[in-house]
Amino acid sequence: MKIKGFTLDLPVPENTVPLVFDSPHSGTEFPDDFSSPVSSEKLLTAWDAFVEDLWAPAVSQGASLLKAHFPRVYIDPNRAPDDVDARDVDGTLPFTCKPTVYSERGMGLIRKFALPGIPMYETPLTAKQIMDRIDTYYTPYHTALTERLETLHQTFGSVWHIDCHSMKSKGNAMNIDNGQPRPDIVLGDGDGTTCEEGFIAVIEDSFRSKGYSVSRNVPYKGGYLIRHYAAPTRNRHSMQIEINRAVYMDEQAFKPNNHYQTFKQDLSDLTKELCAYIRDAIDPSLSTPIK
Numbered sequence: 001m002k003i004k005g006f007t008l009d010l011p012v013p014e015n016t017v018p019l020v021f022d023s024p025h026s027g028t029e030f031p032d033d034f035s036s037p038v039s040s041e042k043l044l045t046a047w048d049a050f051v052e053d054l055w056a057p058a059v060s061q062g063a064s065l066l067k068a069h070f071p072r073v074y075i076d077p078n079r080a081p082d083d084v085d086a087r088d089v090d091g092t093l094p095f096t097c098k099p100t101v102y103s104e105r106g107m108g109l110i111r112k113f114a115l116p117g118i119p120m121y122e123t124p125l126t127a128k129q130i131m132d133r134i135d136t137y138y139t140p141y142h143t144a145l146t147e148r149l150e151t152l153h154q155t156f157g158s159v160w161h162i163d164c165h166s167m168k169s170k171g172n173a174m175n176i177d178n179g180q181p182r183p184d185i186v187l188g189d190g191d192g193t194t195c196e197e198g199f200i201a202v203i204e205d206s207f208r209s210k211g212y213s214v215s216r217n218v219p220y221k222g223g224y225l226i227r228h229y230a231a232p233t234r235n236r237h238s239m240q241i242e243i244n245r246a247v248y249m250d251e252q253a254f255k256p257n258n259h260y261q262t263f264k265q266d267l268s269d270l271t272k273e274l275c276a277y278i279r280d281a282i283d284p285s286l287s288t289p290i291k
């Protein structure tokens, strides 16, 4: 049985602002063809737990929210569709593989290692298995995001996109900051290349005003999703928010902690500020209700 790959939650038309959140790594539904010797506990460490729930109130404030249902260890929407090492494929894919540093670390489109030294699969996936994952889950997710951003951009003349993630409180050997403790929040805008400054400043100020530690682009500058969709000179702004899991959950038990509801409210307050910023920024003559 194939699962539905994503949900796109939309605001009511008269309240819509051109702001889209996407949560590519919070899915937990494994399609039936998934099989791995790795324990579910280890697989869960790659899960951006509860991120889609933390941002859910954004929809009632006027934003759209896209969330993947499939896990990122099955196929990763935050990678280029050709970020595959051909040596990890049984057979030949119908495109030229262009493995990046993500694939080199075992975290390409199709994950090679669950954790350092722990392979995801006993034998390489076949080319057909990989193409099925691309066609059934990866591409529809990107098509939904593309279409929503396009609709909003056409209607309002500008669109803002936030790619939502969470991170372990400390990186491991597959991460670029192995062993280092991380701040509460990491904002990524490709070192200032994917998003206008005013928008990211609202986010940074909001988190800091509530007492959270925030860094920009260290250790994460933002992944494929924001680089693929950003075009600031054409009023398409994308940035990434990484939330330290220790802020809102017990990382060992995979359960919300005592701060969860407060943090969710803080994100809701932040979204309200962002929607106000966007309503001020867009041409008022364009802010007509859309479907």
Ligand SMILES: [Zn+2]
Pocket: 025, 048, 164, 165, 166
């Ligand atoms: Zn993530």
